[in-house]
Amino acid sequence: MGTSPDTIGVVGAGILGLAIARRLQDTHPRARVTVFDKERAVGTHQTGHNSGVVHAGLYYQPGSLKAELCRRGGDLLRAYCDERDLPFDACGKLVVAADDSELAALKEIQRRAEINQVPGLRRLESHEIASIEPYARGAAALHSPATAITDFVAISESLAADVLAADGEVRLSTEVVRVLPVRNGVQLVTGGGERLRFDHVVLCAGLESDRLASTAGDRKEPAILPFRGEYLKLIPERADMVRGLIYPVPDPKYPFLGVHFTRRVDGSVDVGPNAVLATAREGYRRRDVSLADLRDILGFPGFWRVAKEHWRAGVAEVAGSASSRVFVNRAKAYVPSLTVADVVRGGAGVRAQAVDRSGSLVDDFRIHRLDRVTALRNAPSPAATSALAIAEHVVEAINLG
Known part of the structure; x- marks a missing residue:
């Protein structure tokens, strides 16, 4: 008699969880894979609120997981989009x-990008910038023609369809509230009171990643601090001010890339985001407040260390949140002709920023392995770009019978 197929639960139906589920099915075709998400649709949170940029790997520390998996992930993503006729525009x-x-x-970004083998990278002097972006100005620039834009929700929906076509299950509107190691397996407890046993579980819970991992026996740190990123949007009549993507030189003290201009696949252009501490883990609006989330934030020693070191930057970000004029003035450093009349308020996303107890902002991807549980504890940008490569990396380390 043959052995029973392995059962695997994946918590989180964003692009990362679905990519891992699909890779598990490819690598272990006899395994039974079930994906869980508390929302009614896939890609609802970080996947559905990100910039849509497919990063080429410019910024990341050579040798880091981000550097390794971003380049590989971008290549895999482009091939997948071509195969499924999904939008992918290398706008640069x-x-x-x-x-x-x-x-x-x-110059340091250029050095890193060259080590990371970013294709087609070229330095531009000040007078050459307008040949790529006619409205942009600066002392110098790096042009990355391989940087692209896509629709990560559409990719997630396609991956979910792949999981279902390979006899997997995608259980939406099903919140997993606890992850309990049991004899020779893992038990998932849902908000509805179900107790479901699996041979292995992968946690891709984003904004809830620390809480779920701790129920599985993982340490509490790094903890998630939610930062809301708010966007302005160019009015349609001014969308031609930006052909592709215009980014500032990021501050190396922060994992955020700063206010930038991002063309979307629908032709609209976002300006932003800022980075404001959110008062709820799913605080997409300023009025969203969760007392439980605030209690966790204020009770975490790492938060106070972050606040002490970076309070000036925090005050500046709040000012940009309160005033479109302040926001626009920052963006004018790169597109001087931009005015307040050219923009309207856009959407917002919440970044699940992992922070150690010391107050250090975790920059690289961080993956914890706890016997039969694999927990993705930090998966910020470029996680969407890298999703298919992260899936390879994660699944390779899972030992199934």
């Missing part, structure tokens, strides 16, 4: 040094 990106004080940092 400019990283612009606003003035001479940023030239050294721009």
Whole structure:
């Protein structure tokens, strides 16, 4: 008699969870894979609120997981989009040094990008910038023609269809509230009181990643601090101000990339985001407040260390959140002709920023393995770009019978 097929539960139906589920099915075709998500549709949270950018790997520390998996992930994603006739537009990106004080940092980005083998990268002098982005200005820039845009929700929906076609299950409107190691397996407890046993579980819970992992016996740190990123949007009549993507030179002290211009696959252009501490883990609106989430934030020692070190930056971000004029003035450093009349309020997303007890902002992907549980504890940008490569990386380490 043959052995029973392995059962695997994946918590989280964003692009990352669905990519891992599909990779599990490809690698272990006899396994029974079930994906859980508390929402009624896939890709509802970080997947559905991100910028839609397919990153080429410019910024990441050579040798890091981000550097390794971003380049591989972008290639896999482009091939998948081509195969499934999903949108993928290599519109290119400019990283612009606003003035001479940023030239050294721009050179460091170029060094990293060259080590990471970013294709087609080219440095532009000030007078060459307008040939790529006519409205942009700066002391110098890097042009990455391989940087692209896509629709990550459409990709997630396609991956969910793949999971179902391979006899997997995608259980929406099913919240997993606890992950309990049991004899020779893992038990998932749902909000509805179900107790479901699996041979292995993968947690891709994003904004809830620390809480769920701790129920499985993982340490509490890194903890998630939610940062809301708010966007302005160019009015349709001014969308031609930006051909592709225009980014600033990021501050190396922060994992955020700063206010930038992002063309979407529908032709609209976002300006942003800022980074404001959210008062709820799913606080997409300013009025969204969760007392439980605030209690966790204020009770975490790492938060107070972050606040002490970075309070000035926090005040500046709040000012940009409160005033479109302040927001626009920051963006004008790269597109000087931009005015408040050119923009309207856009959407917002919440970044699940992992923070250690020391107050260090976790930059690289962080994956914890606990016997039969694999927990993705930090998966910020470029996680969507890297999703198919992260799936390879995660599944390779899962030992199934």
